[in-house]
Amino acid sequence: MTTYPRKLVVIITEGALEAILARELMALGAHGYTIADVRGRGSHGAREAAWEADRNIRFEVICDEAVAEKIASTLREKYYDDYAMTLFVADIGVLRPQKF
Amino acid sequence: MGLDPVVLFFLLGVAARLLRSDLRLPEAMYEGLSIFLLLAIGLKGGVELARQPLADILPQAGAVVVLGLVLPLLAFPVLKYIGRLDHYNAAAIAAHYGSVSMVTFAVALAFLVDRAIAHEPYLPLFVVLLEVPGIIVGILIARLGGGVRRIAWKSLAHEVLFGRSILLLAGGLLIGWIAGPDALAPQAQLFFDLFKGVLALFMLEMGIVAAGRIRQLRRTGPFLIAFGTLMPMVFALIGGLTGRLIGLSVGGTMLLATLAASASYIAAPAAMRIAVPQANPALSLAAVLGVTFPFNVVLGVSLYYWLALRIHGL
Numbered sequence: 001m002t003t004y005p006r007k008l009v010v011i012i013t014e015g016a017l018e019a020i021l022a023r024e025l026m027a028l029g030a031h032g033y034t035i036a037d038v039r040g041r042g043s044h045g046a047r048e049a050a051w052e053a054d055r056n057i058r059f060e061v062i063c064d065e066a067v068a069e070k071i072a073s074t075l076r077e078k079y080y081d082d083y084a085m086t087l088f089v090a091d092i093g094v095l096r097p098q099k100f
Numbered sequence: 101m102g103l104d105p106v107v108l109f110f111l112l113g114v115a116a117r118l119l120r121s122d123l124r125l126p127e128a129m130y131e132g133l134s135i136f137l138l139l140a141i142g143l144k145g146g147v148e149l150a151r152q153p154l155a156d157i158l159p160q161a162g163a164v165v166v167l168g169l170v171l172p173l174l175a176f177p178v179l180k181y182i183g184r185l186d187h188y189n190a191a192a193i194a195a196h197y198g199s200v201s202m203v204t205f206a207v208a209l210a211f212l213v214d215r216a217i218a219h220e221p222y223l224p225l226f227v228v229l230l231e232v233p234g235i236i237v238g239i240l241i242a243r244l245g246g247g248v249r250r251i252a253w254k255s256l257a258h259e260v261l262f263g264r265s266i267l268l269l270a271g272g273l274l275i276g277w278i279a280g281p282d283a284l285a286p287q288a289q290l291f292f293d294l295f296k297g298v299l300a301l302f303m304l305e306m307g308i309v310a311a312g313r314i315r316q317l318r319r320t321g322p323f324l325i326a327f328g329t330l331m332p333m334v335f336a337l338i339g340g341l342t343g344r345l346i347g348l349s350v351g352g353t354m355l356l357a358t359l360a361a362s363a364s365y366i367a368a369p370a371a372m373r374i375a376v377p378q379a380n381p382a383l384s385l386a387a388v389l390g391v392t393f394p395f396n397v398v399l400g401v402s403l404y405y406w407l408a409l410r411i412h413g414l
Contacts, residue, residue: 014373016374019259020255052366053366053369053370053385054309082377083373083377
């Protein structure tokens with residue numbers, strides 16, 4: 001199996017940011033993203049997804065290194081101060097490099 | 101008269117949470133129930149709106165919008181100067197209290213229907229009118245504090261105006277108004293007869309959600325507890341007097357008092373996270389859900405009925 005190296009950017013943040021981040025990620029050069037509703041606990045306390053204002057979401061973006069850098073630096077600058085946000089990047093291998 | 105079963109369901113939810121039960125309504129069910137409640141309230145109001153001359157309602161509607169603009173302006177200085185909260189948190193919490201809670205309104209409505217107390221049936225229209233002004237005033241106050249980055253009013257307006265609650269309430273009102281009572285009769289069983297049962301289920305979940313916020317109150321201190329109970333009472337008085345002024349009946353006065361006393365926990369938190377991100381949502385939600393919502397549904401609704409009677413000199 002031949003795979004091509006890409007970055008997987010994972011962002012866990014407040015549900016309130018869904019529409020804004022979706023636009024932001026595409027503008028930064030992502031080719032797409034996946035969103036999931038998640039629950040958990042962190043420095044902002046437990047997020048139980050019990051009702052609208054309590055939702056947390058997880059964005060997953062597969063992209064090349066340059067776009068991953070851009071996403072990480074932009075989000076850190078614009079959202080880290082005011083929002084609950086965790087971002088990490090993993091090295092992954094994809095089968096169809098033209099897609100990402 | 102014993103406690104309303106709807107309130108007992110709420111208390112069961114609170115107990116479930118405090119006892120660390122694993123009880124939780126699935127999110128899809130919570131959303132489904134809230135869609136039902138919004139539509140049912142809207143339809144009921146719309147059916148009755150069809151029987152009213154609009155010219156009578158318009159001046160009342162204007163007064164209600166003014167009420168929605170004034171309430172957060174009153175809450176803000178209390179939060180900032182007595183509560184010593186920073187500018188952004190004071191503005192954000194003021195916005196929550198300027199806006200309204202549909203579920204609190206539903207509980208008040210059920211209270212009146214149970215006791216066969218007459219009220220203007222088009223009051224759901226006022227829920228729609230009161231949801232937005234408080235939020236806008238809160239955002240404007242926050243901007244006076246400086247440091248708020250450019251606000252994307254267009255996307256914010258889209259979010260607030262076309263969010264689920266306004267869309268379904270206003271949509272229900274329109275459908276009821278256009279279709280009229282006779283055409284809606286076949287749907288009456290679902291939307292009107294089952295209303296209280298659905299509200300009871302929803303209140304079970306609200307009890308769980310509200311109790312989840314109670315623990316945070318220990319950290320936020322006594323001011324928010326005092327604010328969360330006293331401010332609604334003051335607002336209820338203002339809302340009640342407004343109701344009297346615009347010629348509402350006792351039932352209508354009580355509903356408007358309840359609306360003024362209630363605080364938003366869906367539309368306002370979402371809008372504030374986007375428009376005033378510096379504000380800490382844990383503070384506003386602890387006050388709104390941990391204090392004001394339980395206070396209003398357990399004690400407030402009967403209190404505001406008593407208040408409405410006094411305002412009408414009865």
